[in-house]
Amino acid sequence: MSTNPMDFCTSQLDGEVILRRNKKEKFEDPLTIHELMIETATKFPDLIALGTRKQNDWETVTYIEYYELCRKAAKSLLKLGLERFHGVGILGESCFEWFIINIASIFAGGISVAIYPKNSFQVCRFIAENSRANIFMVEDDWQLQKIFKVQSHLTHLKAIVQYKDKITKKSPNIYSWDEFIDLGVTISDEILDRSIDAQKPNQCCMLIYTMGTTGSPKAVMISHDNITWTVRAVLQSLPFTHPPDNPEILVSYLPLFLIPAQIFEVWLPISIAASVFIAEPEAMKVQESLLKILRQVRPTSFCGIPEVWQGLQEKLNTDQMASTILKRNIFIWAKKVGLRRSLNPDADAHVPVSFRVAKKLIFDKVRRNLGLDRCLQFLSSGAGLSREIQEFYLSFDIPLLQMYGLTECTGPHTVSTEKDLKLFSCGKAIMGSKSMVRRPDKEGIGEIYLWGRHLFMGYLNNEYKTKKTFDPKGWLHTGDMGILDEEGYLHITGRTEEIIITYQGEKIFPVPIEDMLKENIPIIHYAMIVGNQAKFLSALLTLKCEYDQDTGEPHSILTKEATKFCQKHNSKAVKVTDITNNQDPIIDAIIQKGINAINEKTDFESHKILKWKVLEKDFSVAGGELGPSMKMRRSHIIRLYQMTIAGFYI
Structure with missing residues (x-):
C-alpha cells in the first residue's frame, strides 16, 4: 500500500500526519508529552526536577511536584476557556513559570506558542491571530502593554496572565500568577484527563515561529512525536547518564523560544530525570552571570551555542593576558601540548608526560574556572562554530561536540560524540534518521536533505510553503549546503542564499x-x-x-x-x-x-x-x-x- 507524500505533513492546526517509521528503530511506539512526563514522575517522584534561584538559595521541586504543578496550571487554563488546538502565547524570558506554562498548555489540549520576548506588538498580534491564542502568558508590564495595544483585534483572546512582577493596573480578565494557579480548583481530574486522553502523538502540540528576512514569521508545527521521538533518538547517540546511579545535573540558560534549547533543557531532562537549574535571564547577555551559575551548579553536561563558546573563550584569553609572564608562558605551552594531543590522539600509545603535567597545571584549572569540572560532554548547537574556536577548546582538552539541525527537524539532526568524533564535522545523523546530499558538485557539495520522525508537521496555514519544503518522498530540503562523507559525517559549508x-x-x-x-x-x-x-x-x-x-x-x-x-x-x-x-x-x-x-x-x-x-x-x-x-x-x-x-x- 503506497503512501501519499503529503500524508507526512499538514498545514492545519488540528491535522494529523503519518509518522516516518524506520524498521531498524528500537523505539517504535509513539508517545505523547504527557506519557513522557508521567513515566518519569512515576518512576523517580522524589528526584529534583527544577531549581530556581530565590535570594541566596535554590528553591527546588521534585518530579512529582513538577508534574502536579503542570496539571494544576492545565486546569486553570481550562477554567479560563482554553479550547482544543488553540494557542497559549508565552511572552517572556525563560524562568520557572515558563517551564510550567509550556507543559500545562499541552496537557490542557492547547498549543504551546513560544514567542521571542523582543518581538514588537505588531508581530505579537500576528502570532496571536495566527495561532488562535485563547490565553496570553506575559512576563511583566512591558510585555503586557504589547498585548494591550492589539487586544481589540484578538478575537480568540479570553484572558491574560502576568506571571512575574505586580500588575500595575487591574483590568477584567487579567490575572497574576498566584490568582491563575488557583483558578482551576473547580476543574476535576476527570475533565483534565479527558483532555489528555484525547491527544495523539501525531498531532500538533507546539508552534515555533521563525523570523525570516522579509514578511511575517513562519509557524513551524511540532507534534508530540516530534519531541518525544527526537529526545529518545538523541539519547541513543549521546551518552547522557541516568538515575538512580548517575543523574544528570544541567543548567537552563538558552532562550526557550528556540526548539534546540527546549530539547536539551526541557524535554530531554524529563526523559532522563535530570535536575535542571534555571539561570537568570541575563545569563545569555552577561558572561559573569553565566559563569556564576555554572560554578554554583557544576553541570555534568553543557550545551552552548557558538556565541557562548566564543564569549567564554574571550574570558579565558582576558584572564591569560592579566596573569604574570611566567603563568602566561605556562598557559601557552600547555595549549600547544593540548592541541597537539587532541589533533593526533593516536600518535602515542600512552598519554605523554607533558600532557599529564599540562592537564594538572592548566586544563583542570580551566574547567574549574568555567564551572565545567564535572562536565562529561561539551555540546555546541547552532551554526557558526568556527575551526578557530574548536581548536582553542581542543588545546584545553575540551572537545566541542558539534551538532547540526534546524527548527524544522525539532532541533538536532546530527550529533558528535567523544567516542565517534570526526573533528570539525557536525557528526552523524541521530538514530532512525537519514541525511542525503542532492545534486553534489565535483567537490561533493550539494543541498542537504533530511528524513526522520523528527521532521516537523508543516507550516501553519501555509500549504504552498509546506509542500515546497518536502520532496515527493517526504524528505525535507533544508536550504543548507554541505558534504556527506563516505563515513556518514556531515560537513556544512553554508546556505544556498549565502x-x-x-x-x-x-x-x-x-x-x-x-x-x-x-x-x-x-x-x-x-x-x-x-x-x-x-x-x-x-x-x-x-x-x-x-x-x-x-x-x-x-x-x-x-x-x-x-x-x-x-x-x-x-x-x-x-x-x-x-x-x-x-x-x-x-x-x-x-x-x-x-x-x-x-x-x-x-x-x-x-x-x-x-x-x-x-x-x-x-x-x-x-x-x-x-x-x-x-x-x-x-x-x-x-x-x-x-x-x-x-x-x-x-
Whole structure:
C-alpha cells in the first residue's frame, strides 16, 4: 500500500500526519508529552526536577511536584476557556513559570506558542491571530502593554496572565500568577484527563515561529512525536547518564523560544530525570552571570551555542593576558601540548608526560574556572562554530561536540560524540534518521536533505510553503549546503542564499572566509563577505564592543579583550569610532595584513577581498542584523548597507 507524500505533513492546526517509521528503530511506539512526563514522575517522584534561584538559595521541586504543578496550571487554563488546538502565547524570558506554562498548555489540549520576548506588538498580534491564542502568558508590564495595544483585534483572546512582577493596573480578565494557579480548583481530574486522553502523538502540540528576512514569521508545527521521538533518538547517540546511579545535573540558560534549547533543557531532562537549574535571564547577555551559575551548579553536561563558546573563550584569553609572564608562558605551552594531543590522539600509545603535567597545571584549572569540572560532554548547537574556536577548546582538552539541525527537524539532526568524533564535522545523523546530499558538485557539495520522525508537521496555514519544503518522498530540503562523507559525517559549508556567484559564474561560500577573517584579526566580531556578480570580494567588518545589558544594543566602547589587543599593538583606540573611517592606521594595517593572508590562499582575483570597511555599529539582535539564534540576517544587512556595498564597486 503506497503512501501519499503529503500524508507526512499538514498545514492545519488540528491535522494529523503519518509518522516516518524506520524498521531498524528500537523505539517504535509513539508517545505523547504527557506519557513522557508521567513515566518519569512515576518512576523517580522524589528526584529534583527544577531549581530556581530565590535570594541566596535554590528553591527546588521534585518530579512529582513538577508534574502536579503542570496539571494544576492545565486546569486553570481550562477554567479560563482554553479550547482544543488553540494557542497559549508565552511572552517572556525563560524562568520557572515558563517551564510550567509550556507543559500545562499541552496537557490542557492547547498549543504551546513560544514567542521571542523582543518581538514588537505588531508581530505579537500576528502570532496571536495566527495561532488562535485563547490565553496570553506575559512576563511583566512591558510585555503586557504589547498585548494591550492589539487586544481589540484578538478575537480568540479570553484572558491574560502576568506571571512575574505586580500588575500595575487591574483590568477584567487579567490575572497574576498566584490568582491563575488557583483558578482551576473547580476543574476535576476527570475533565483534565479527558483532555489528555484525547491527544495523539501525531498531532500538533507546539508552534515555533521563525523570523525570516522579509514578511511575517513562519509557524513551524511540532507534534508530540516530534519531541518525544527526537529526545529518545538523541539519547541513543549521546551518552547522557541516568538515575538512580548517575543523574544528570544541567543548567537552563538558552532562550526557550528556540526548539534546540527546549530539547536539551526541557524535554530531554524529563526523559532522563535530570535536575535542571534555571539561570537568570541575563545569563545569555552577561558572561559573569553565566559563569556564576555554572560554578554554583557544576553541570555534568553543557550545551552552548557558538556565541557562548566564543564569549567564554574571550574570558579565558582576558584572564591569560592579566596573569604574570611566567603563568602566561605556562598557559601557552600547555595549549600547544593540548592541541597537539587532541589533533593526533593516536600518535602515542600512552598519554605523554607533558600532557599529564599540562592537564594538572592548566586544563583542570580551566574547567574549574568555567564551572565545567564535572562536565562529561561539551555540546555546541547552532551554526557558526568556527575551526578557530574548536581548536582553542581542543588545546584545553575540551572537545566541542558539534551538532547540526534546524527548527524544522525539532532541533538536532546530527550529533558528535567523544567516542565517534570526526573533528570539525557536525557528526552523524541521530538514530532512525537519514541525511542525503542532492545534486553534489565535483567537490561533493550539494543541498542537504533530511528524513526522520523528527521532521516537523508543516507550516501553519501555509500549504504552498509546506509542500515546497518536502520532496515527493517526504524528505525535507533544508536550504543548507554541505558534504556527506563516505563515513556518514556531515560537513556544512553554508546556505544556498549565502552563496556568492562571481561575475564569471563561480560559486563562493562566504562562511569559511568569514571565519578566517575573525581568526586572523582577533578584534573582529562579525565579518560578512559580499560581492555577488562582482569581479572581487569585499568585507563588512564589525569590532568587538560592549553591549547594553538591558536593551542588547551595542555600545561604541571596545571590549576589554579588544582594548588590550589594541594596546599590545601600540594603538590607543578604546572606541569603535577611534578606528572607523581609517582613523587608526595601526589597526588598519593589522586588518589588511589579515586579509592579505587570506588572499594569498587563492590565485583567482574574483576570490580575493580587495575592499573592506569597519562599520560604526556591531551587529545585534536589537538592531535586526542578527536573528534570535544569533545568525546573520544577510539580506537585511545588505539592505541596511546597500550604499556602502555599492561604494566598493564604483
